[in-house]
Amino acid sequence: MASLISDTEPPSHLHPTSTDLVRRKKRLSVSSSSASSSLTTGDGDSHARWRSEKQQRNYSAKLIQALRQVRLSSSSAAAATSSPPPTAQKRGKAVREAADRALAVSARGRTLWSRAILSNRIKLKFRKQKRQRPAAIPAVITTGSSSSSSGGRSKKRRVTVAKLNKKSIPTVNRKVRVLGRLVPGCKKESVPVILEEATDYIQALEMQVRAMKSLAELLSGSDLAPQRG
Amino acid sequence: MSSRRSRSSRQTGASMISEDQIDDLVLQLHRLLPELGNNNRRSGKVSASKVLQETCTYIRNLNKEVDDLSERLSQLLESTDSAQAALIRSLLM
Numbered sequence: 024m025a026s027l028i029s030d031t032e033p034p035s036h037l038h039p040t041s042t043d044l045v046r047r048k049k050r051l052s053v054s055s056s057s058a059s060s061s062l063t064t065g066d067g068d069s070h071a072r073w074r075s076e077k078q079q080r081n082y083s084a085k086l087i088q089a090l091r092q093v094r095l096s097s098s099s100a101a102a103a104t105s106s107p108p109p110t111a112q113k114r115g116k117a118v119r120e121a122a123d124r125a126l127a128v129s130a131r132g133r134t135l136w137s138r139a140i141l142s143n144r145i146k147l148k149f150r151k152q153k154r155q156r157p158a159a160i161p162a163v164i165t166t167g168s169s170s171s172s173s174g175g176r177s178k179k180r181r182v183t184v185a186k187l188n189k190k191s192i193p194t195v196n197r198k199v200r201v202l203g204r205l206v207p208g209c210k211k212e213s214v215p216v217i218l219e220e221a222t223d224y225i226q227a228l229e230m231q232v233r234a235m236k237s238l239a240e241l242l243s244g245s246d247l248a249p250q251r252g
Numbered sequence: 253m254s255s256r257r258s259r260s261s262r263q264t265g266a267s268m269i270s271e272d273q274i275d276d277l278v279l280q281l282h283r284l285l286p287e288l289g290n291n292n293r294r295s296g297k298v299s300a301s302k303v304l305q306e307t308c309t310y311i312r313n314l315n316k317e318v319d320d321l322s323e324r325l326s327q328l329l330e331s332t333d334s335a336q337a338a339l340i341r342s343l344l345m
Binding site: 117 | 281284298305308310314319321326
């Protein structure tokens with residue numbers, strides 16, 4: 024099987040179309056052996072990591088298994104230990120947690136947030152998502168021309184970060200703190216750690232959204248299929 | 253990643269990390285964001301705080317989308333029981 028790793032596509036077009044995902048899922052059993060042979064090659068760049076085919080197959084498989092377990096635990100809700108009570112919200116939350124756990128596992132424990140998700144699960148705590156305080160103070164933008172220019176890295180145009188002067192540093196710090204509260208497990212980390220975790224977390228979330236959307240379309244599409252007895 | 257550590261003149265007392273590193277990370281973050289308003293007319297600088305603000309909004313949106321999708325999936329999972337079991341079995345085999 025050729026080229027399992029799709030290289031860094033531009034993030035603006037996310038269209039692994041649902042047919043793609045269906046085809047990928049159908050080839051799960053065949054490709055699982057070959058997927059294990061081609062190990063994480065796109066590790067240096069986090070972009071490639073979350074967009075590779077192998078990663079998506081990995082996650083889809085785990086997601087399906089996790090969802091099956093949720094379904095089984097909810098169907099046998101008689102005396103199960105952690106069965107969600109029959110309310111829609113609780114079941115939705117159970118699905119979300121299962122999906123997050125599958126996501127965290129496919130991160131292979133290299134990131135903070137994935138470890139936080141898994142350890143929170145073990146501690147039987149729910150992940151709290153605090154609301155952000157409205158940051159109404161606008162930042163001072165100084166277009167200093169001597170700021171760092173990353174010419175070789177940005178793809179099409181030269182984008183640089185505006186120079187951080189003394190007035191904007193506490194603002195930036197505060198926003199980074201807020202961001203750290205959004206990403207699981209990064210509430211007390213330093214600024215560069217939070218930024219790095221956020222980039223990885225965003226890509227993982229994007230992949231999760233794509234996978235769940237395709238799965239939902241798949242299931243609802245089969246719903247319209249001829250009814251079974 | 254960043255080999256330009258020469259400009260570490262201003263070190264905030266809390267983090268002791270050079271500005272260059274933070275700029276690099278912010279740029280990386282900016283590239284991930286959906287580029288709605290950042291068309292070619294902003295071809296110059298990006299404000300770090302704006303990038304962070306958009307990042308927070310984007311993460312919250314993604315979380316909300318995942319929540320909605322998981323609710324929808326939970327409804328789908330319980331509604332079609334036998335059909336879905338057959339489907340999943342066929343997917344996994």
